[in-house]
Amino acid sequence: MKIDLTETTSSKINQALVSARRAIGTPAIGMVLTLVIVTDEENAYDALKSAGDASREHPSRIIAVIKRISRSPRSRRDARLDAEVRVGSDAGTGETVVLRLHGELANHAQSVVLPLLLPDAPVVVWWPEDAPAEPAKDPLGALAQRRITDAYSAERPLDELAVRAATYNPGDTDLAWTRITPWRSMLAAALDQQPAAVSAATVEGESDNPSCELLAMWLAGRLGVPVERTLSGGPGLTAVRLETKNGVIVLDRADGSLATLSMEGQPDRAVALKRRETAELLAEELRRLDPDNTYESAVKFGVERLGGPSPAPTVKTVRAAEQPSADDGAKAPAAKKAPAKKAASK
Template sequence: MIGLWDTTGNEVVKALAAERRSAGGVASGMALTLIVVADEKHVREAEAAATIAAAAHPCRLLVVVRSDVERDRDRLDAEIVVGGRLGPCEAVVMRMYGRLALHAESVVMPLLVPDVPVVTWWHGEPPDEIATDFLGVVADRRITDAAQAANPIEALRLRAADYAPGDTDLSWTRITLWRTLVAGAFDTVQAQITEATLVAPRSDPTAALMSGWLTARLGIRPVWQEADQFQRMRSVELRSADGDQLVLTREDSTAIFQRTGQNDRQLPLVRRPLGEELAEELRRLDADQIYAEALAAMADTPGLQHRPDRRVHIWKDPATAHRAEAGISTHATTNKSGAGTSYNLSRGGGA
């Protein structure tokens, strides 16, 4: 491990190259570059999750921690780990202070592995518009987590408004097992499904996406029964035209599957750690059209999967916007929203 304090981007690049040479075979065969955007309070949690994901997908891990953007003096502290505590990957943890935090790309871009996909994951609340964050625009895949937002359902609606092919959300990943079990139940269903009911807290983003998925797949809008006594989705109930009823109910780490005229069955429904959820999303680097259809149905925003797969970077200075709201004079060349020059970038299908 190499620690560089109050350093520069060039020094980080040189130190990483030196550490790669000394590590030898540990630093070969990178499948992708994973950029993790986290705040200081959750950086260890983000590192732990990324370590699990890196064990399944050899990558260069770039952790970006941005703090105190209005600080007078810029500073960059970096920690370089190759084949160490962060698993079998090349890792650079960068803490950026002052105005440098608004230009993280100046340090990150030279560290991207050439000719491999780039994935950006926000461990925390992402920007309302991903185009205002260069680290999102440069990525082929962008992973958010609506559950981290103060209002998770509204956060999903923002994701729909801002959607471009390559986007996904970990709330979608968390219902993979639910969707597998529900889809498996249709192997023996002959009649058309006419009604569906979800039992879940009103603020549960996984239930919102499950509702969108059922709407997109079956053409019916599920009834949502509020169950605020539970912290997450409790059950899914389907009724067919011939009167059959199928119910899938969560019980700790299992699901009880009930069907009219059949004995109840217990099926696995384990809650996975964050790192395994992240690893699942790294298995595919193309656009997830099923997620796009589910998100579109959930947010009543049709045609998401047909949007262009190109993002244009829009520079937005939050410090300037804050001063404008406070009525402080500024000479910055930005408009009232803080947005200025846009940059058209091309990197794979996600830029």
């Protein structure tokens, strides 16, 4: 069921939600959180679809905030709120409110959103793109227990990742980090099977991919070893190699779907490691509402390294053409190495 409201108020939107629930015969609500999406018209459809799919695991009230700021001085003064209320099959397992803020009202979105939050329920704010420099100090971000950004959507993802690290506050997270959860789990399981000290590591993936950089920084910080960052044609993250005294552990995913785990003394194993959709990433982040300390330590590792020369562990970047060939052996050194770049991903 859909209800369109023009030149409305938060009070009228709440009334429309109650009326819509009664009309479809579900006056009781069982939603567990409020998800606020801050986006624009161009990306609103995809963001709402992902949030709707994620709500099947986490029934929630989804509030999409679309700011429509005109360049005309007169239009900027004409504040207006239009809304669309969706309940039932049109809103996944919860309910959806799409807010379009016109004129000066776009600068005060928190005053519109606050009366629409579910009482006594957690609040999560998600910026699919164009996230503020410091989400926790954003007026909408200040309402939330968790704040989700996506460095991959930025024009310069690696610079965006550095900003996320410099302005981190408890409750912040990024989908670039969520994308590597299966990789981290698989590598941890591999080390459990072969409990030998790791002496060095290599992370291979696309250039300017924040997920690759986060994985490299996580390995360097947790293992305390030098991590070499090599570049490939993708898609995304393609391989991780861990050097141990018992041999090399290799997790290789060349096609973005099926990976191969290789360890000394054991047969190669195929591992399902496909690239996940945004809805799956969002659903994973909504499972926890406490601060992610592991993400904090990983993302801050690179920023601390930029402050000046630092001892091992370090992260170096090598171009794909400079990597050793397969005939050179897994431990052969690269012919030539590029200097470490300024940002943690570069």
